[in-house]
Amino acid sequence: MTTDESEAVDAFERLGLTSYEAKVFIALHRLGSGAARDVADVTDVPRSQVYSVAESLENRGLLEVQQSNPIRYRPVSIEEAQQTLEERFDRERERAFDYVDSVRKEATTEETQEDIWTVRSRERVDDRVVDLLSQATDKIVIGTRLPELLTDSIERTLEERAAAGVSVLAISRNDEIWERIDAIDGVEIETPPAYREGDQRSGRIVIVDDDGILLSVIDDDGSETAIWSSGSLFASVLIQLIEASDELRPGSGLE
Structure with a gap:
């Protein structure tokens, strides 16, 4: 064969x-x-x-x-x-997901909800960032030192949220990021004056309103891993801790 x-x-x-x-x-x-x-x-x-x-x-x-x-x-x-197999696939797909949906609806409100999630691979982190940004109704803070982490879809989402009245702040030292953000109406950008020498691991930070956060690091092989949480006590507390520290102020290293 x-x-x-x-x-x-x-x-x-x-x-x-x-x-x-x-x-x-x-x-x-x-x-x-x-x-x-x-x-x-x-x-x-x-x-x-x-x-x-x-x-x-x-x-x-x-x-x-x-x-x-x-x-x-x-x-x-x-x-x-081909038609026979497609119809069979569609039937099996509906049967499987209908069952999963019924199980989900049967879950009780006493179920323990995970607060922290991990997502791996740059493409999946990109998707999660866009999803979080799309949920913003009040404010967005986004920071990165790498231009490739500010994708076209993320830029479009920032522009859409800013147009909707959301306060959007970007933090970076990178000149390319500055130029791209500066071209987006309604989005402010700040430069942290201090730089942590040798920082090759930080990826990006995203804060949405008071209860959504994503933090990522760059792995040794160049891939990206992030933790995120939304609508949780964990996210609210972590955001408060970050805002109370110098992580979003000059010297933060989110460049």
Whole structure:
């Protein structure tokens, strides 16, 4: 079996077929039609297994059976098979998520809610930052020393929130960040006058209103890891501690 065929079999397995079902279905498309012996000759599926596999594929609506001697099988068209598998996937997806939704709704108010969450990878941190910023109704403070952490989607969100009347403050020492923030109406930017020499680990800080916060660090391999919390006592207390310290004042190191 070629690499491409092996990958196709793996893909069919992810769509819900067994390995044998995928191999028989592919073999029949290669043959056009055939008996169990023909299928067994071009696959590693034992001839004795082809019959039950073909019956399963027939039940799935993926092949047709000719009642001859010997019995012959013909696959449905690719278009019909694709539609059948898509409809099956949609049904299974709805069944799975409907159940999860029902379980979620059954949860009692006494359930313990996690206050602190961890998110890894720059793309996922980007998404979380945008989500937090989008929830702001009063104020936003965002700081970073790295231009690549101020993405286009984050800039657009800052602009949208500022236009909606939210107070937006950016903190950075980086000239590129200054230029980009300066071009956004309604967004202020400040420069911390002190710099912590050798700081190569800080990523970004985001504070939203009085109860949303995200803090990230840059890992040794250049990836980003963040902790965040929103609407929690933990977030409120941490924000108060940061605002009471010098972390958002000159010398903070959020450059």
